[in-house]
Amino acid sequence: MTKQSKHLGISRRDLILTSAALGASGALRGPFGASAARAEGKTLDMWWWGEQELPGLQAFVDDSVKNYSAATVKTMLQDTAVVISQFQTAAAAGKAPDIQYLWNGIYHMESVWLGYLRALNGLVKDDVITASGPTLLSHFGGNVYRLGWYPLPMIWIYNKDLYDKAGLNADVPPKTWDEFLSACDKLKSKDIAPVGGGIQDGYWGEWYFGHALAQNVDNAGEVIDLFTGERDFRDPKYHEHWVRLEDLKKAGFLNSEMSSTELYPGIDMIVAGKVGAGLSIGARMPADSKQTNGRIGTMVMPTYGKGKLAGMPILDAQGLGISADSKNPEDAAAFLEYLQSPERLKVFHEKTGWIPSNTTFDVSVIDDESVRSMWQNWGLSPNIPYLSNLVPGQFYDQALLPTAQQVVSGKMTGAEAGDLAAKVAKEWRDFNPDMVGNYRKWAADLAG
Amino acid sequence: MTRAQSSRVAPYLYVLPLVALLLFVFGYPLVRIFEFSFKMVRGIDGPWIGLRNYELILSQSLFWEAVLHNLQLLLAIPAMVVISLLVSVLLYERIAGWRFYRIIVFVPYVLAIPIIAVVMKRMFQFNGPVNEILRWLSLDFMALDWIGSSDVALWTVIILIVWRESALGIILFLARLLSLDESMIEAAKLEGASWWQRVWYIILPQMRGVIEFYVVVSVITMLAAVFAYVFIIGGGRGGPGTSTVVIEFYIFNALIRTSLPGIASAASVLLFLVSVLLIFPMFRARRRAREEEA
Numbered sequence: 001m002t003k004q005s006k007h008l009g010i011s012r013r014d015l016i017l018t019s020a021a022l023g024a025s026g027a028l029r030g031p032f033g034a035s036a037a038r039a040e041g042k043t044l045d046m047w048w049w050g051e052q053e054l055p056g057l058q059a060f061v062d063d064s065v066k067n068y069s070a071a072t073v074k075t076m077l078q079d080t081a082v083v084i085s086q087f088q089t090a091a092a093a094g095k096a097p098d099i100q101y102l103w104n105g106i107y108h109m110e111s112v113w114l115g116y117l118r119a120l121n122g123l124v125k126d127d128v129i130t131a132s133g134p135t136l137l138s139h140f141g142g143n144v145y146r147l148g149w150y151p152l153p154m155i156w157i158y159n160k161d162l163y164d165k166a167g168l169n170a171d172v173p174p175k176t177w178d179e180f181l182s183a184c185d186k187l188k189s190k191d192i193a194p195v196g197g198g199i200q201d202g203y204w205g206e207w208y209f210g211h212a213l214a215q216n217v218d219n220a221g222e223v224i225d226l227f228t229g230e231r232d233f234r235d236p237k238y239h240e241h242w243v244r245l246e247d248l249k250k251a252g253f254l255n256s257e258m259s260s261t262e263l264y265p266g267i268d269m270i271v272a273g274k275v276g277a278g279l280s281i282g283a284r285m286p287a288d289s290k291q292t293n294g295r296i297g298t299m300v301m302p303t304y305g306k307g308k309l310a311g312m313p314i315l316d317a318q319g320l321g322i323s324a325d326s327k328n329p330e331d332a333a334a335f336l337e338y339l340q341s342p343e344r345l346k347v348f349h350e351k352t353g354w355i356p357s358n359t360t361f362d363v364s365v366i367d368d369e370s371v372r373s374m375w376q377n378w379g380l381s382p383n384i385p386y387l388s389n390l391v392p393g394q395f396y397d398q399a400l401l402p403t404a405q406q407v408v409s410g411k412m413t414g415a416e417a418g419d420l421a422a423k424v425a426k427e428w429r430d431f432n433p434d435m436v437g438n439y440r441k442w443a444a445d446l447a448g
Numbered sequence: 449m450t451r452a453q454s455s456r457v458a459p460y461l462y463v464l465p466l467v468a469l470l471l472f473v474f475g476y477p478l479v480r481i482f483e484f485s486f487k488m489v490r491g492i493d494g495p496w497i498g499l500r501n502y503e504l505i506l507s508q509s510l511f512w513e514a515v516l517h518n519l520q521l522l523l524a525i526p527a528m529v530v531i532s533l534l535v536s537v538l539l540y541e542r543i544a545g546w547r548f549y550r551i552i553v554f555v556p557y558v559l560a561i562p563i564i565a566v567v568m569k570r571m572f573q574f575n576g577p578v579n580e581i582l583r584w585l586s587l588d589f590m591a592l593d594w595i596g597s598s599d600v601a602l603w604t605v606i607i608l609i610v611w612r613e614s615a616l617g618i619i620l621f622l623a624r625l626l627s628l629d630e631s632m633i634e635a636a637k638l639e640g641a642s643w644w645q646r647v648w649y650i651i652l653p654q655m656r657g658v659i660e661f662y663v664v665v666s667v668i669t670m671l672a673a674v675f676a677y678v679f680i681i682g683g684g685r686g687g688p689g690t691s692t693v694v695i696e697f698y699i700f701n702a703l704i705r706t707s708l709p710g711i712a713s714a715a716s717v718l719l720f721l722v723s724v725l726l727i728f729p730m731f732r733a734r735r736r737a738r739e740e741e742a
Contacts, residue, residue: 201683259596
């Protein structure tokens with residue numbers, strides 16, 4: 001899961017954990033603006049989000065509700081700012097919807113810890129859960145709490161035309177860090193900014209963290225240990241990613257306007273042939289590939305680390321869950337299974353132009369070869385979860401984003417970034433003593 | 449109850465509904481904020497933890513960094529006062545087209561802060577129009593990373609604030625100038641007083657009240673009403689790094705992004721108390737301004 005809404009340019013963090021006032025007012029709004037299906041008898045409420053980042057999702061939801069005969073499904077598209085707070089406030093009042101849209105990792109795990117969500121295992125068929133790819137970050141205490149809905153491959157992209165111009169093999173992107181640095185040298189020698197994008201709004205730092213920290217860890221639980229205090233960011237192993245970023249800065253490989261450019265305009269620069277490579281997200285690929293006639297390539301972050309997660313493609317997924325308040329959990333589960341049926345998966349692709357989160361989806365319907373190839377590599381091959389989804393909010397705002405910005409602008413070294421991260425992690429424990437225990441249990445789950 | 453007694457009570461009964469409404473709208477949230485500041489709130493309530501939230505805030509370097517940034521913003525005020533005075537006096541001199549200029553200079557204040565901040569942000573990008581012009585003028589050393597460098601970003605915010613908030617000063621000062629007794633200024637002119645002497649010895653002394661008022665309002669603005677500026681210029685994160693985090697932003701983050709209403713409440717209480725302290729000089733300045741105009 002990424003925290004940046006694709007079309008609004010709004011961070012997920014911005015959207016999350018909103019004020020109680022907003023949440024309360026939203027919760028009281030109830031089914032305002034809801035649409036009802038034709039079916040009579042059983043009724044389900046579904047609060048969802050996603051049209052904001054994936055246009056066409058509304059059409060898919062409407063079509064699914066219209067064609068579902070086993071129950072009447074009342075849907076409500078949630079405002080971006082209140083997706084979590086609205087649900088949590090309603091759940092606290094015992095008025096949560098049957099089905100709730102859930103972002104990954106900590107963004108729904110807090111609701112699990114508060115007892116607002118039902119475990120899906122036992123309610124939804126195991127093979128459906130597995131095929132939907134909810135990712136490991138939806139697991140807690142041996143249960144799984146989300147069904148994947150649509151995937152978000154976290155990718156590195158490069159401009160093949162620029163690689164050609166620099167005399168590089170555009171069909172074989174660099175796999176190791178040394179190969180990558182060599183490519184950067186060649187690009188720079190042709191006056192091409194080798195790597196970068198935009199970090200002014202900070203989110204590039206989040207994406208980078210998700211890719212790069214994975215290089216030196218063996219499992220997701222190890223990352224949580226960094227926040228609970230079992231491990232320490234001052235250990236070179238856990239801040240090497242910022243040191244590598246510092247190296248890129250010192251070598252002059254980052255584009256000069258990176259610090260004053262925002263995330264998506266930064267990606268646009270790669271697509272426009274102004275920057276050689278950088279971070280992106282799979283959902284952009286159909287449009288970016290089309291714009292460049294297939295001249296945008298995808299790759300996993302070149303490896304330097306020795307961790308078991310190094311060099312693995314990262315796959316995040318948006319998802320749906322069932323609230324503890326639901327009076328009809330079986331019916332809710334049946335509707336979720338319906339959304340994962342082959343016929344619905346096909347409709348999903350038709351309505352959104354994007355891929356549904358399901359490993360059984362027939363990839364032959366994907367027209368664009370580069371998009372199909374990306375899905376094969378990120379969605380259907382072994383992958384790892386997006387580790388930035390494990391980061392506590394306080395750490396995210398006060399360490400994760402600021403450190404990367406400061407390293408990119410040359411105001412902080414990688415080691416100093418590690419020091420700041422360790423300091424903020426400790427502050428998070430001081431500010432949130434009640435959360436540390438849950439995080440420790442979660443770490444044990446994710447380490448398995 | 450006698451007629452006399454009821455006539456004394458009646459006015460209070462008339463205002464009672466409004467007082468009750470005000471107490472509900474402003475008083476209740478204020479009480480809850482004070483209450484929350486002593487609790488570890490999760491969602492809508494939480495356990496009492498005494499002064500722990502205050503301890504955590506006051507021991508956190510980020511909070512003091514935010515305070516420092518607010519204090520740095522105060523440096524904008526002298527510039528705002530000087531610019532406002534200068535422009536308003538020039539307009540008062542009724543230079544050709546002064547009515548048109550009066551409208552123009554007030555435009556920044558009419559436009560919403562997010563609009564001008566977004567435009568400014570584009571202009572101040574590293575390869576944006578401002579730096580392009582500077583480079584074209586061979587002033588490369590001045591082509592700074594205005595919004596991308598933690599050394600410069602807060603100064604960029606100050607530039608934006610000075611530009612916009614001076615408009616209010618110009619209008620206030622001009623209104624005061626237009627109410628002055630022109631006979632004194634005319635007499636000074638006849639006596640051979642220079643422009644500077646007229647401004648310094650005749651105009652400024654009569655404007656002391658409105659200047660004080662503007663300064664106090666600006667101080668409150670810098671401490672408690674700059675969120676929109678830093679939100680846009682700082683990329684919505686108070687960045688680069690934490691270089692544009694101010695107390696309002698700190699409160700916003702605690703409440704919205706880190707789910708710590710108790711911390712947000714404690715910081716709000718501190719900001720509220722400081723603002724209350726500043727309200728008294730503001731009232732005094734307003735009274736003085738009114739007396740001068742009378």
